[in-house]
Amino acid sequence: MIVITLTKVPASLRGDLTKWYQEIQTGVYVGNVSARIRDLLWDRVVQNIGNGEATMVYNTNNELGYQIKTTRKMYKVVDFDGIPLMMHLNSTAVSGFEKHGFSNAAKFHRARMVAQKSEKPRVTKTNSYFVSLDVETTGLNPDKNQIISIGAVKKINDKKYDSFYRLIKVDTAVPKTITELTGITLELLKKEGVTLDRALRELTEFISSATIIGYNLQFDLSFLMSGYRFVNLKEPDNETLDLLPVVKKAEKFIDNYRLATILDFYNIKNSKPHNALSDAKATLQLLYKLMENGNIKV
Known part of the structure; x- marks a missing residue:
């Protein structure tokens, strides 16, 4: 199972995701694709996200049974003894984030x-x-x-x-x-x-x-x-x-x-x-x- 959440992203990106995932609520997409397609889709999200933000959660073999990826500027995914955690960043750390844009x-x-x-x-x-x-x-x-x-x-x-x-x-x-x-x-x-x-x-x-x-x-x-x-x-x-x-x-x-x-x-x-x-x-x-x-x- 894969879940992707989007906020303030271009409409074209939402359209891309509906080819592979089901939008169960505005900005929330659920699907079940291969790891390769999942990673390709995430790459496309990152490249076309504009000034928006995205987070993906998917099944994997760790303590919790899932992994997290995110572009949210105020958070960073960290590994704590094999457990993925969302760490809140302060404003100094956030200022160094890369701004994603359109291809x-x-x-x-x-x-x-x-x-x-x-x-x-x-x-x-x-x-x-x-x-x-x-x-x-x-x-x-x-x-x-x-x-x-x-x-x-x-x-x-x-x-x-x-x-x-x-x-x-x-x-x-x-x-x-x-x-x-x-x-x-x-x-x-x-x-x-x-x-x-x-x-x-x-x-x-x-x-x-x-x-x-x-x-x-x-x-x-x-x-x-x-x-x-x-x-x-x-x-x-x-x-x-x-x-x-x-x-x-x-x-x-x-x-x-x-x-x-x-x-x-x-x-x-x-x-x-x-x-x-x-x-x-x-x-x-x-x-x-x-x-x-x-x-x-x-």
Whole structure:
């Protein structure tokens, strides 16, 4: 069992955690994931916490049966004969704490989303052409991990859709947990993958001038923009629309906001969860459902 508490953190970070944990009360998340995923998620919390604070408690083999991690400036976790204790710090000790901030990718996306934010998402008729986007990666940190697949889909007419799917060659191992989640292995990427440069060039052409949509889109865009910079390609400046905050505003009493939970709530079928193309297709259907319900105005 893992429990994470958050205070005064960016909404995007809360959205990230709902993919893996259940929010049982505002700012309190409970879940049960592997130690590797737990540590990756904690790294992401620390990197994207802004001026907020977080504490994590998880099962481990010690006298109490649990361990504690925290970013709280007034406290420090100390070991007392194998027992983790929260030690209250005085103001002198606190002044030396490192101030956590956003990664460059998170700052980039946050600035774009703030500029586009409105009371109710609105798209004009000239921008009613959408591309739904999803990526799968080797981890949660765009500065350390890599994209392994990109999926995108757009509607041509009432009966026809056009899709884009690329596996990406990587220069590192694919973690076992990621393979179990996505079905993607290093051998598959070596056999069927293309270079990141080629994939992003083809993706840019596929997207064209469309509005990019996604679910927890900040995660996908942070990896994509990092990828564009890595291969020295111009980053797309398309309009974007993240459906996660739209759903949170429309449905305030859902147990959690994981994509699978939301798709089930709206009776949308996703044949291959954690497959980039399948997730993108399901997210596009979610967009039209939200538009039909009046949660997004055209």
